[in-house]
Ligand SMILES: Nc1ncnc2c1ncn2[C@@H]1O[C@H](COP(=O)(O)OP(=O)(O)OP(=O)(O)O)[C@@H](O)[C@H]1O
């Protein structure tokens with residue numbers, strides 16, 4: 001097949017023939033796992049570059065450590081014809097504060113009612129009045145005048161005690177101060193609706209951790225609400241345990257995990273395909289894990305984690321799983337629909353630059 005993704009070479013064959021993935025199988029969810037430093041983020045970048053080169057599949061990368069913000073910067077050693085094709089992609093990079101990039105902002109009214117209530121820690125019965133106000137917020141907020149001060153003024157001047165209670169809640173939670181809100185301006189959600197070839201969301205640079213979760217939740221809620229458009233997108237979530245925890249605690253975390261589990265269970269037919277990367281299988285919600293038909297596994301030393309992987313991914317042979325403990329950096333076991341047969345691969349070199357890099361010991 002012409003569009004195969006060339007990701008490195010097979011480790012077990014004498015002459016190390018090229019290893020390839022079948023891009024058409026990214027219409028299933030993928031789980032990517034390996035202990036810290038095993039090379040997940042680097043190797044994931046190799047696969048994403050190939051997807052950009054060989055397919056038209058739009059990528060949406062949720063990037064907690066700004067590792068992919070340079071996905072558009074081609075390395076000098078990359079062959080000129082490949083470099084030219086990659087350079088033409090021009091990923092849209094959204095960051096919390098501009099830093100020369102586009103600003104990552106979302107609209108509160110684009111969140112599902114359940115997510116809005118989670119952000120404000122509202123209970124539909126206990127906080128009936130405020131919850132009901134939230135229900136009707138959308139209709140009232142005209143886009144052209146919808147900025148922070150107008151909104152606060154409206155709440156403050158209202159005769160309705162519920163409105164003033166809502167304002168107190170917003171102020172006490174600090175929600176009104178967040179940089180993540182688009183208010184009446186452009187939001188990142190509408191850009192994603194257009195399905196750029198690659199969109200990178202730098203989720204790490206917000207002032208509060210809540211904001212990065214809310215940004216992810218708003219984007220995923222919006223994708224889900226518009227799922228009937230059936231425009232495919234590969235949703236890549238690095239450090240996925242942050243957003244799809246096995247044990248979510250805060251209401252926003254519960255809402256996020258539920259949304260991702262729902263996309264894992266039902267998103268496939270709408271073209272919402274997940275790639276979840278994390279260090280340990282037990283950190284991800286089991287109902288998302290169990291939906292993954294593709295597996296990439298890098299160095300994993302913990303026997304307990306390997307047992308769990310063996311149970312969740314019956315298609316990964318035990319003999320290969322047991323070898324992952326001795327993998328060197330850049331080696332990965334691939335199994336599932338996107339590879340012809342389970343195999344150990346030495347990953348190729350990156351064609352673009354990595355963003356965040358390890359902090360070195362000063363000498
Ligand atoms: N195949 C490779 N070739 C060259 N350098 C690599 C390779 N794989 C990883 N590295 C380097 O090793 C370091 C760790 O890799 P990486 O960040 O991908 O690990 P990780 O598994 O994502 O770790 P964490 O779970 O902590 O995020 C990085 O500095 C990266 O540049």
Ligand SMILES: [Mg+2]
Nearest residue numbers: 040041042238
């Ligand atoms: Mg990483």
